[in-house]
Amino acid sequence: MDPRNDSPQQRLTLLELLLVWEGRIYRSRVCELFGIGLPRASQWIKEIRDLNPTWMQWDSKSRSYFVTADFYKRYTKASQASISESLSRYLSMVGLPYASALDDGTGVMWSATPSITAPSPKTFASLGHAIRQAKAVDIEYMSLSEPAPHRRTIHPHSLVLAGRRWHVRAYSETNQEFRDYALGRILEVKPLTRPSDRTRFDDPDWNTKVKVRLVAHPELSPEQARVIQTEYFNGTSSRVETCRAALVPYFIQDIRAAMDTEAQHAPEYLIAIENAREVSKWLFNR
Structure with missing residues (x-):
């Protein structure tokens, strides 16, 4: 504007x-x-x-x-669609690109996959404020391993959009380690007055950089491999991306890359992780 x-x-x-x-x-x-x-x-x-x-x-x-x-x-x-639309417009305003599937038809860019995981605005804003003010928060949370709502005191340091889902990276006082909390599973956020004594600089996985080497899946024919190399690797045989260790599993999920080419076959998987053994230590089930 x-x-x-x-x-x-x-x-x-x-x-x-x-x-x-x-x-x-x-x-x-x-x-x-x-x-x-x-x-x-x-x-x-x-x-x-x-x-x-x-x-x-x-x-x-x-x-x-x-x-x-x-x-x-x-x-x-408010409907999930309207909240997703609002979040997308906010991200566009503060610097992230936006292409709405609800455009009136005059645009040249379209989103083929509407978001179904937009977080609660109040949750998003409360966590963002706590991060900016370096404060701890008390949350009510649900998880697959502990489905009943339960409370946790966490020290958040980053809001992360990983694939289609938002999570907050935070130190858990209960577990005494840094973890990811999906915003859609947070039922309530209560600000605490005490300052956070754990920051992103204390998070080893956040500060560890991991090189992920991408190649075309070895089961593809040479002609098919060249298609993938052209599309994803600018015509070269591979591509190396440097990721924060805490975000490696989300990156691999998002690009749908095979970690085990003997179990994950083409054409369901078009990209493979060449240095899978090195990268595997950062996956969810490590």
Whole structure:
């Protein structure tokens, strides 16, 4: 959006996205995103406050407006499709590319696979705020190994979009190790006042870099292998990607690469991991 040609409705839409997915709004953030000065940012925030006075509450310590419970009531019955659309637009606004399957037909890019795992806006914003403020949080969580809702105190350091799912990378006080918590399985987030004493710099798997060597599946014919090499490797015989160790299993899942070419056959698998033995130590079932 060109801030010189914006309309009140455009401004309202953009600032609402910030409120939904960041949980607060403040002048310097508005200036950073839209390239405007502080007086203009103040005007934008005043407009949304005047139109919706129950959406935000001023916090003098952080000099920002935090969303209220009344604001999130608007999203309690929102469809998964509308939440996914909102998240995609937010990611586009803050710098990630977006191609909507709900476009009116004038675009040139399309998403063939709609998201079915968009997280709760309140969960996303609460965790993002805790990370920025370096605070621990208490969560109510469900997992396949422990399906009944249970509470955990965690120290989050990163929100991660891995394939189609969002998770938070955090230190678990219960397990005394860094783990991934799927946002869709978090039922509640309670902020804690105490600072987090575990950061991303304490997470060994996050800070370990792993080289993953990709090749065409060896069961493909030479002609078929050249197709894969052209499509994925820029015509070369292989490609090496450097990943954080904590994200290696998600990367392999996302590109559907074979770790064991004797059990995972072509054409179901078109790509194989050449250094599978080295990489296997970072998989989920290690």
